[in-house]
Amino acid sequence: MSGAGGATAPPSAEELRRLCDFIYRRSGIAYGEGKRAYLERRLAQGMERAGTDSVPAYLALLRAGPPESDRFINSITVNETYFYREEHQLRCLGRALLPEIVARRGPGDAVRLWSVPCSTGEEPYSIAVWLLENWALVDAYNIEIVGSDLDDEVLAAAQEGRYAARSLARLSADLVERYFEAPRAGRRQIIRDLRESVRFTAANLVDAASMAAQGRFDVLFCRNVLIYFDDASREAASRTLFDALNPGGFLLLGHSESMARISDRFTMRRFEDAIVYQRPLLPPGARMPPA
Structure with missing residues (x-):
């Protein structure tokens, strides 16, 4: 050294x-x-x-x-990511999770989606692109997409939204042409409308205050980070993730991660496209009030 x-x-x-x-x-x-x-x-x-x-x-x-x-x-910190990573979870979002969420909402109501940690922005922008392409009700609700990370440098890169070919490799040529500017110096910038559709903020999974400051969400993507934590950090993160969800909200983890081994506060749901963890609509032991 x-x-x-x-x-x-x-x-x-x-x-x-x-x-x-x-x-x-x-x-x-x-x-x-x-x-x-x-x-x-x-x-x-x-x-x-x-x-x-x-x-x-x-x-x-x-x-x-x-x-x-x-x-x-x-x-x-680990920042490896690319567009449409674990695409099956995006399919689950549109086919199963959002229909359950909006069944309890009215037209124009807010639906909040959070990517944490978001690294250089590929994940939250992927959510935006996928919804525009695949969810017919995308314009019927006030969709808010937030990306958060503890790394201020990757947040700055996410806000700029310039990506090399490796990050775009899983997108079709048509999607790249429609959602990205022409290449400059080997990178393509995501179009302004999409850059403005995602809000980026600082947050730390094991810092309850920074997580709570973001409010509550309906769907939370937290993928491929808990594998780097020890048991105590995973338990702390599980608490902040649970508190960050609205009742009935959904948590999506990486394919090698399982909340079932960390916390019993979530309900594991098996959908056609993915396994997802849900914050129950009611606290454990609570009952619906009589009609």
């Missing part, structure tokens, strides 16, 4: 533990010795960026707070 002053010793076991504790407190992601090589690379990059020449000095800088603490957390 090298910093501004040249070669430095790699972090000791205790220094790595302190770094992992910092990451855990800020993001809920549980790293340890098994990720040493990965963390050493990020640590070296951070030290070079900050101009520090020792691990203890850099750890002190992280404890001091922004901006370096935010930059470092941004560097270690």
Whole structure:
């Protein structure tokens, strides 16, 4: 590892533990010795960026707070995504989830959809494109799509909405032509109407206050992040996710994730296209009032 002053010793076991504790407190992601090589690379990059020449000095800088603490957390979060990822869940959204939701609403009522973490925006924009293409009632309700992440750099990229070919690979040529501007410097920007149809905000799954600040939603996409959490962080996230849903609202996780092993507050629903977790309409044990 090298910093501004040249070669430095790699972090000791205790220094790595302190770094992992910092990451855990800020993001809920549980790293340890098994990720040493990965963390050493990020640590070296951070030290070079900050101009520090020792691990203890850099750890002190992280404890001091922004901006370096935010930059470092941004560097270690996982942001791999692309358009129409796990498309079967989008089919489930239109065929099963939204019909249940709007059955309890009137024309023009709000329907709120949330992607958290949203990374560079492919997921919330995918929701917008898919609804425009496949849900006949898209104009009958006030659809609000929100994308949130703890990484301010990916949020800025999401708001700009410029994507390379790899992100667009699962979209048909027709969809790309209709919903994206002509390519510039190897990237295509999503059209203004769609950029303006998605709102991006900062939120952290293990920070109840930042999650609650977004209000409640009818459908929540939280995919491929809980696999990086330990049991305590997953339980904390399950509470914030539950509280973020309206009664009767739905949670969609990644294909390798299961809320059934984390919390018993959700009802697991098996639809034709996907397994989904629902916040019950009534609290456990409650009964409908007599007619």
